[in-house]
Amino acid sequence: MSQESSLRSLLSDSPLPQSEARLLMAYILEKYYQLPRSALLSRDDMVLSLEAILQWQELQSKRLAGNPIAYLIGKRGFHDIELFVAPGVLIPRPETELLVEIGLQEIERLHGPVKVLDLGTGSGAIALAIANANPHALVTATDQSSEALVIARTNAQLLKLEARVQLMQGSWYGALSDNAQFDIILSNPPYISALDPHLKQGDLRFEPVSALTDHASGLTCLEAIIAGAKDHLNPNGLIVLEHGFDQSDVIFELLLKGNFRNIKKHQDLSGHNRAVSARA
Numbered sequence: 158m159s160q161e162s163s164l165r166s167l168l169s170d171s172p173l174p175q176s177e178a179r180l181l182m183a184y185i186l187e188k189y190y191q192l193p194r195s196a197l198l199s200r201d202d203m204v205l206s207l208e209a210i211l212q213w214q215e216l217q218s219k220r221l222a223g224n225p226i227a228y229l230i231g232k233r234g235f236h237d238i239e240l241f242v243a244p245g246v247l248i249p250r251p252e253t254e255l256l257v258e259i260g261l262q263e264i265e266r267l268h269g270p271v272k273v274l275d276l277g278t279g280s281g282a283i284a285l286a287i288a289n290a291n292p293h294a295l296v297t298a299t300d301q302s303s304e305a306l307v308i309a310r311t312n313a314q315l316l317k318l319e320a321r322v323q324l325m326q327g328s329w330y331g332a333l334s335d336n337a338q339f340d341i342i343l344s345n346p347p348y349i350s351a352l353d354p355h356l357k358q359g360d361l362r363f364e365p366v367s368a369l370t371d372h373a374s375g376l377t378c379l380e381a382i383i384a385g386a387k388d389h390l391n392p393n394g395l396i397v398l399e400h401g402f403d404q405s406d407v408i409f410e411l412l413l414k415g416n417f418r419n420i421k422k423h424q425d426l427s428g429h430n431r432a433v434s435a436r437a
């Protein structure tokens with residue numbers, strides 16, 4: 158084979174940003190050669206098979222057409238775990254690790270077994286990150302999408318957390334029995350307004366629209382979750398909701414009107430208001 162098909166030249170000839178090209182090539186090295194990411198450097202004179210080169214070209218074209226990297230390589234790191242992701246679920250965002258951290262602090266504060274509810278679990282990101290980080294967490298995770306639940310179940314199995322993460326299908330609390338009670342409710346619901354131009358940009362164009370927007374003002378899902386929370390929270394139970402950067406005042410007010418106590422705003426790593434927590 159010619160020099161041009163060496164790993165090094167394929168990477169340097171790529172029209173993609175090098176960081177992205179390397180992520181896609183690492184995926185190919187793992188898939189076709191069972192090689193770790195470090196082979197990008199240690200084996201950079203390696204000549205790839207025709208099959209691997211064809212796959213490389215296909216992945217590059219898909220990426221150039223805008224497909225998210227996480228869907229192309231089928232995985233995304235989140236908190237301390239790696240999740241399998243596919244087009245039926247939202248790609249977990251680093252901002253959402255804030256909910257995981259707040260949830261974990263509360264689990265530590267409570268000691269002993271703690272019942273946690275993750276509403277709209279998607280890939281299972283929040284539920285599984287929590288269960289993975291603290292063995293006292295007993296998590297129930299819901300989603301109305303059966304496609305999402307298949308992916309969440311796959312992740313629970315891959316991470317060997319099925320025993321402590323129960324998956325249920327339905328819309329918000331509709332998935333639960335009436336008397337189900339929790340110490341903590343967490344949710345990152347669809348909160349983008351239907352009119353937000355971001356829905357037509359970047360990765361969001363490829364993600365399930367029902368995971369991103371309520372097809373209205375952006376507040377309907379958050380309102381529904383707040384309205385039903387007291388029926389499923391133990392006394393002094395904690396609710397933590399992720400929201401859009403400009404929604405914190407409205408969520409704060411909704412919780413105040415719902416007679417929640419100890420309402421707090423939390424900022425993400427970029428300094429945006431990103432979550433509100435409150436106690437029943």
Ligand code: GLN
Nearest residue numbers: 247249278279345346368
């Ligand atoms: N809970 C999942 C996540 O945060 C899915 C959220 C969603 O689909 N809106 O990634």
